[in-house]
Amino acid sequence: MRMWQPTLECMPLPQRRALQTQRLRDIVRRVYECVPFYRARLDAAGLRPDDIRSLDDLPRIPFTVKDDFRQNYPFGLLAVPRRDVVRLHASSGTTGRATVVGYTRADLEIWADVVARFLVMAGVSEDSVCQVAFGYGLFTGGFGLHYGIERIGALVVPAASGHTRRHIQLMKDFGSTHLICTPSYAVHIAETARDMGVDLQRDTRLRVACVGGEPWSEQMRLQLRALHGLEGFDNYGLSELIGPGVSGESPQCRGMHIAEDHFYPEIIDPVTGEPLPYGARGELVLTSLTRQAQPVLRYRTRDITALDPEPCPCGRTHVRMARVTGRSDDMLIIRGVNIFPTQIEHAFLEMQGTSPNYQIIVDRQGALDTLEVKIEVTETMLSDEMKNLHRMELELQKRLSEALSIHPKITLVEPGALPRSEGKALRVIDRRPK
Ligand code: DLL
Secondary structure, eight states, X not given: OOOSSHHHHTOOHHHHHHHHHHHHHHHHHHHHHHXXXXXXXXXXXXXOGXXXXXXXXXXXXXXXXXXXXXXXXXXXXXXXXXXXXXXXXXXXXXXXXXXXXXXXXXXXXXXXXHHHHHHHHTTOOTTOEEEEOSOOSSSHHHHHHHHHHHHHTOEEEOOOSSOHXXXXXXXXXXXXXXXXXXXXXXXXXXXXXXXXTOOHHHHOOOOEEEEESSOOOHHHHHHHHHHHOOEEEEEEEETTTTEEEEEEOOTTOSSEEEOTTTEEEEXXXXXXXXXXXXXXXXXXXXXXXXXXXXXXXXXXXXXXXXXXXXXXXXXXXXXXXXXXXXXXXXXXXXXXXXXXXXXXXXXXXXXXXXXXXXXXXXXXXXXXXXXXXXXXXXXXXXXXOHHHHHHHHHHHHHHHHHHHSSOOEEEEEOTTOSOOOSSSOOOEEEOSOO
């Protein structure tokens, strides 16, 4: 099986622990000396760099949160002089000031390698043609994937997000083998091909979608395969740590290998902040071990997952993280029941005739929260009689009530009725008064 950096990806545990420990000590010392924010944080916790001797000392370090990036906007978290920073990216900043991330030349080298790792897991080689349908710009998706593809020596088609019909033409003309985008955009692109009369299997060489940037369900993977002949591989990352490239999966893995030589993972209880053992679901906390421009200590990602250290059939030794169910701040609490949008997606996609285009509407009537799930049906389902649709609504109502322990209203809508995303999908509309 091909690997991008086999000696690093398959490093035996004792060796990896030694490397991580050394890197942790170095990074703590560096941020203490170079970033006033971290010096103040560590001082306030009564910690000196020498106090952090092993990975077991990590929980003594206070968390870094998104707001710390905002408070230090734009360059307050840099650990190198501004002139050593050669690239900036930033998150959208829809909820306040943007989160800015700086990279040195060395950071960009590492970034290309960690992205190359997960692309190789998904079968990318020099012979591949990778069509990037992520946005290029301040968002890390486009450029992050772009340079990983080039690092491997595959052919990159930087088509970017949007102009969906043109994507279909390009993939036919250029013989694209890999589509690189969010899972919701992969579905949209596949459906657009079908609407244009293009059968991806027959008329194109596209077989794989490397998707990331937002949560998706296992059922969605099965649908991509069954309806469009596309094998979907998950990859995960976030701007604050580097962008895409934190973890990814191969066909043999259950879960995504975290590039642990660069990002040290912990799982904590999102409410108490206490560390949780391997296997327990909780919030992922990441420490960057090698970032030069902007290292982060114990960043609270808000993403809910679990870690699995067991040996993986693919031979890589780095821990695997389970598919991200959602962000703790995306979790809906409806009449006291905690629900993630992916749970809803998983439950209804099991039923034939549903498509992965859906919208969740939460509202309040009197004192009671209400949940409505609008689901697009497939063309074949629509051509059936209306009474089948009604039966389907009732069946979905039953399944979702069982899966979620509350009774949602199900509204089936025609194919194409719901808005499409060209990046990260907006699944939830919460109309409850704040
Ligand atoms: O979305 C980086 C990225 C780009 C990853 C392209 C993969 C592919 P941000 O815009 O900072 O960075 O958003 C990061 O997106 O904290 C998760 O909540 C979510 N996310 C990213 N990948 C996944 C995934 C990029 N595979 C936030 N599954 C993260 C679930 C994901 N959620």
